[in-house]
Amino acid sequence: MSDDTRSGLAALGIGATVIFLTVAVMTTTVVAGDNSYRRIVKDLRTTYGATEDTLYGAGVMGELAVALIRPAGVSSMTFTILRGLDQFRKSEHDFNQIVRSAVEAKWRPLVVYSAPGENQWTHVYAQPDGSHILLLVVTRSRSDAVVVQARINPDKLSAFIDNPQILGVPVGKHF
Amino acid sequence: MRARIATTLIVLMAAASPVFAQAQLKLDNLNKLAEGAKQVVDVTIDEQLLQLASKFLSASRSPDEAQIKELVKDLKGVYVKRFEFDADGKYSTADIEPILKQLRTPGWSRIVGVTSKGEGGQNVEVFVMTEASLIKGIAVVAAQPRELTVVNVVGPIDVDRLSRLQGQFGIPALELPGKPR
Numbered sequence: 438m439s440d441d442t443r444s445g446l447a448a449l450g451i452g453a454t455v456i457f458l459t460v461a462v463m464t465t466t467v468v469a470g471d472n473s474y475r476r477i478v479k480d481l482r483t484t485y486g487a488t489e490d491t492l493y494g495a496g497v498m499g500e501l502a503v504a505l506i507r508p509a510g511v512s513s514m515t516f517t518i519l520r521g522l523d524q525f526r527k528s529e530h531d532f533n534q535i536v537r538s539a540v541e542a543k544w545r546p547l548v549v550y551s552a553p554g555e556n557q558w559t560h561v562y563a564q565p566d567g568s569h570i571l572l573l574v575v576t577r578s579r580s581d582a583v584v585v586q587a588r589i590n591p592d593k594l595s596a597f598i599d600n601p602q603i604l605g606v607p608v609g610k611h612f
Numbered sequence: 613m614r615a616r617i618a619t620t621l622i623v624l625m626a627a628a629s630p631v632f633a634q635a636q637l638k639l640d641n642l643n644k645l646a647e648g649a650k651q652v653v654d655v656t657i658d659e660q661l662l663q664l665a666s667k668f669l670s671a672s673r674s675p676d677e678a679q680i681k682e683l684v685k686d687l688k689g690v691y692v693k694r695f696e697f698d699a700d701g702k703y704s705t706a707d708i709e710p711i712l713k714q715l716r717t718p719g720w721s722r723i724v725g726v727t728s729k730g731e732g733g734q735n736v737e738v739f740v741m742t743e744a745s746l747i748k749g750i751a752v753v754a755a756q757p758r759e760l761t762v763v764n765v766v767g768p769i770d771v772d773r774l775s776r777l778q779g780q781f782g783i784p785a786l787e788l789p790g791k792p793r
Contacts, residue, residue: 554650591664
């Protein structure tokens with residue numbers, strides 16, 4: 438086998454691994470039978486005419502980073518960045534209503550913060566998952582919104598805060 | 613015999629579960645104030661989430677975190693509603709009345725009442741629910757002309773312990789007696 442063939446196969450292997458890990462992460466982040474995350478993204482897009490920010494594949498790269506680095510007890514994470522929510526000039530109450538109606542009953546509202554004067558809205562929902570906690574966070578400024586769903590191990594996250602390491606490399610005592 | 617033991621256990625469990633539930637206030641009537649508010653904070657942490665959230669606290673990190681972790685160990689829930697308005701008169705005593713009505717029911721006692729006069733004067737009232745010597749919950753109603761905060765902590769807690777929880781789990785600084793410096 439020539440060197441070119443070997444390097445070609447190696448590149449193919451790396452590519453396949455990256456795709457496999459990405460798919461693996463994306464499938465693990467979906468809560469079985471729960472469409473809350475997708476519904477929020479869809480409803481914000483249709484109601485406000487918002488567009489998903491796919492700049493540099495931010496969502497996929499973030500998920501891949503979580504799969505490889507596993508920071509702070511975060512075993513899976515998926516997120517979507519939405520732009521242009523101010524296009525249709527809907528009132529802030531629509532945003533709160535959209536989020537509330539999109540989230541399924543199994544999610545418990547943990548924190549709701551609304552400051553229409555400052556164009557800031559944050560909804561945090563949670564549900565226990567064994568020793569883990571599932572978090573669904575929707576935050577919005579005037580024109581942008583981020584929807585994040587993550588599965589977190591509080592014990593590991595606490596240990597990470599005490600001794601932060603990424604890929605086994607200490608990253609400092611304090612951020 | 614087994615059936616009798618099982619029945620007794622079920623009755624005991626049924627009797628035990630609402631022990632602290634009585635100390636949880638119904639705060640939903642305040643939700644209507646959100647429309648006219650400049651800022652709204654709504655925190656709902658039940659026992660299960662509270663215990664999970666307390667895992668983020670580490671006794672080795674600081675003595676404060678150790679104390680708070682110990683404090684929340686037995687709590688059943690933390691509920692906070694805070695409204696900030698951009699003008700006076702955006703809420704009235706009628707809006708708070710349904711909360712106060714619950715706090716006038718048997719079991720609840722008003723233990724602290726602070727009224728500070730003048731511009732921006734704050735009225736703070738602290739209530740505890742007790743049964744025998746057991747504290748089942750605590751409630752704080754803090755009202756200012758442009759701000760209204762209601763805190764309800766369910767579980768065994770007293771004012772001193774509550775003061776230590778200020779700034780944690782969405783509980784704002786309430787200038788309660790015994791606040792640690």
